[in-house]
Amino acid sequence: MRRWISFTSHLAILTVFASFVSFETGNETFEVPENLKVHVAFEVRFPAVAAIDLPEISYPIFLDRSFMGFKEALAFKESQGRYRVVNTLGYMGKYQFGANTLKLMGVYDTEHFLANPALQEQIFQLNVARNKWILRRDIKRFVGKRINGINITESGIVAAAHLSGAGNVKKYLRSYGREDFSDAYGSTIAYYMRKFEGYDISIIDAKRNPKI
Numbered sequence: 548m549r550r551w552i553s554f555t556s557h558l559a560i561l562t563v564f565a566s567f568v569s570f571e572t573g574n575e576t577f578e579v580p581e582n583l584k585v586h587v588a589f590e591v592r593f594p595a596v597a598a599i600d601l602p603e604i605s606y607p608i609f610l611d612r613s614f615m616g617f618k619e620a621l622a623f624k625e626s627q628g629r630y631r632v633v634n635t636l637g638y639m640g641k642y643q644f645g646a647n648t649l650k651l652m653g654v655y656d657t658e659h660f661l662a663n664p665a666l667q668e669q670i671f672q673l674n675v676a677r678n679k680w681i682l683r684r685d686i687k688r689f690v691g692k693r694i695n696g697i698n699i700t701e702s703g704i705v706a707a708a709h710l711s712g713a714g715n716v717k718k719y720l721r722s723y724g725r726e727d728f729s730d731a732y733g734s735t736i737a738y739y740m741r742k743f744e745g746y747d748i749s750i751i752d753a754k755r756n757p758k759i
Contacts, residue, residue, distance in 0.1 A: 617702055617746035618642075618671060621709065624742070630664045636731055640667045642709070648674065653758040669759060672751055678708040679753035685720050695724040697741045706743035707736040 619628070625643040626632045633639050637646070639661055646657060652673050654660050660667065679686065682704055689699045697703070699720070708716045711728040718726040719736045729735045 612746045614746065614748045614750045617706075617743065617748050618668075620746075621706055621743060622671075625709075630667055631661050633661070642667065642671045642674075644670065644674070651756075651758075652677070666759070673754070673757040673759065674709065675705055675748065675751045676754035676757050678705050678713050679751065680755045681713040682708060682716060683753050685717055689720045694720070694740075695737055697724075697737060698744050699740065700744040700746075702746035702748050703740040703742075703744040705748060707739040710734055710739045711736055 622628045622641045626634075626641050628641055630641045632641075632643075634643060638644060639646075639649075639657060641664070644660075644667075649655070649657065649660060649670065652670055654666070654670060660670070679701075686701050686704055689704070690701055692699050704716060704720070707719070710730060715726075715728040716736060719728065719740075724737065727735050727737055
């Protein structure tokens with residue numbers, strides 16, 4: 548199958564894996580042999596648009612059930628993926644961390660934290676590892692069970708801990724859902740358990756007191 552594409556600015560690189568690919572340019576046709584990896588350079592011109600600060604907004608485009616999907620979905624719920632946002636209660640960044648949680652992981656300069664997307668991503672992973680450690684026994688005990696009609700999964704437990712703190716998640720699980728928690732905006736442990744259930748976050752190992 549042939550496709551005609553007209554591009555006119557901005558260099559891009561295309562890597563092609565194919566059993567058979569042909570490219571046409573002018574009056575010539577170039578054929579790519581089987582299993583050949585090809586880097587194709589071409590220019591692409593798009594209409595002028597306003598400048599976009601990509602690190603500032605992260606949309607939940609990773610909709611699979613991987614750790615990447617988990618963190619982007621959680622970030623969108625927390626802040627719509629905005630690294631520099633501070634909410635009315637003082638929670639900061641893409642994942643809405645409080646100052647006390649940041650201090651636990653070695654971050655004391657909140658202005659630096661807000662201006663540093665890479666640091667925010669690192670802190671999020673450390674916090675997942677920390678919550679996995681604190682809740683390791685509850686994860687082992689409750690994953691696979693149902694509480695209030697919700698399938699209990701590791702990702703749901705960790706997401707709920709991000710919302711309410713690991714201690715409140717322990718109370719919820721050990722009371723079989725009778726002791727729930729609601730934040731100032733009305734989000735509950737049960738809601739986070741359901742919304743973020745079933746992601747594979749096994750790529751992050753449990754760690755005791757992780758710090759940057």
